[in-house]
Amino acid sequence: MKAPANSRAGGFAMGPAEWGLLLLLSVLWGGTFNLIQLALRELPPFTLVCLRMIITTVALAAVAVALGHSLAQPWRVWRSFAIMGLVNSLIPHSLNAWGQTQITSGLAAVLNASTPMFTVVFAHYFLRDERMSVLKVTGVLTGIAGVVVIIGAGVLRGASPALLGELALLLAAMSMAMAAVFGRSLAGVSPLLSATGQAAWTTLFLLPFALVTDRPWLLPMPGTVTWLSVAGIALGGTALGYTIYYRLLATSGATNLL
Template sequence: MTRTPPPAETARRSAAPSPGAGPTAWVGLQFALTGLVWGSSFLFMKVALEGISPGQVVWSRLVLGALTLGIFVALRRDRLPRVPRVWLHMAVLAVSFCVAPFLLFSWAQQHVTSGLASIYNATTPIMTAIMASLLFRVERPTRAQIAGIIVGILGVMVLVAPWRGLSPDESLLAQAAILGATACYGFSLAYMRRFVAHSGMSAPMFSFLNIGIAALVMLVLTPLVAAGPVALDPWIGASILLLGCLGTGVAYIWNQNAVRAWGPTRASTVTYLTPVVGVALGIAVLAEPLSWNEPAGALVVFLGILLAQNRLRFGRGARSAP
């Protein structure tokens, strides 16, 4: 949401930084936890879709996420913003960052595997860089960040293994829908920096308004998107709770802290972790076979993250990361 200066400078410039947006090590831990939780979310969605519809999945995760974030805000006694313009921007983000991409992902996962969905989600940094630099003109990626994005995409390609061809039951329309969802994420991350960077909201309040307004939208749309039969069992129920309270609740606070400390493009590289987690869960939970390209792709993806976050430097200009 700001330039990409060292975290200390970002914290000084933030209007109301969250306590979690401080030391680099703590932000890095939240970054990793977000990748783990969001990588698991694709499995949660896949399991939940066995008992409820795509619209009901989105309805449940947003309502549960809003309730969870509301508890954090109440405990912190954060105040709601009083500027009408901030509410308007948050309404835009509620649709572009939550309602639209969540519906696209939930619908698409009826036709593609959770692992493939998590892999396509790794295109978010590319979408963010495009939106931030070309549409909103709020960020100019460094050479290291550009190299990291390219390397990360190469890692994703190794995971996808296009030389083996795609399974015939994986809908191309569903894959296009997922790319549309990541485009929504890229738009939203750049929009956050352009219009709400100095709104004065803490990370919990920002996340609460984002998810809360989106939940209100889904409540209004209940007859259209969430009506229908429901078949629950312990696994489906647990998946819905984890997807809502953790994946759409706590993880959004962690992500906001990373965005504030590192900027939208670098923070969006969290999606490079999601295919690694998604593939691992596919092996452990769904008993999918392990091919050589999966661990190889994971290593390339991690290299992309290090480059995109300026953790690796080469040549005479090599120096430690900030």
């Protein structure tokens, strides 16, 4: 018997287009960890994330306006953008950037892969159409075991910088999982507008922190490799990545997405 074209979980379909977008998103987000590691050689974490979000906001807003989208949305929608800016950008991006000053990009990518584990748990309690199944429970338990193996020895050694970096990456993964669940409330909004609004709020939240903590005007001018890394993170992993993210969140659900 021929396999069905779509795979379903919680009433959401994953067809060839969705699988292709998910693969592209995985490549975009996976590649950002190496680029972040390169950029952190010359930029402190808050400045890096702030530059990332400024470039993302300008690029997405320009594309949205060029395509005829109106940025004038009801306050309810902008409030949701603000929440997503906190839990899907500001918190995880800052934790990821700081955590990677303590651990390698490879380990950071592995710990970030725990996001689906947290998403399954949050979705079960907050989304009626994405309940746990035996397969999902098995995946969660496997994920927990993997996390224990990775950071267990560090816990026994005490609060070392590496352990704190690992915990920062786990908190970032948890924040992104919460965002995926909350982001379902934006299913009726254009993915491009959702990504633009999220980026704009993140920039507003983060700019004061970057100015106060890093005093970027005192930093030496970064080199070409750093600027190219920041541009790659912003345009690929963030601008394009989050546009795909919101599209998949609306069509495929939180647990299929992450």
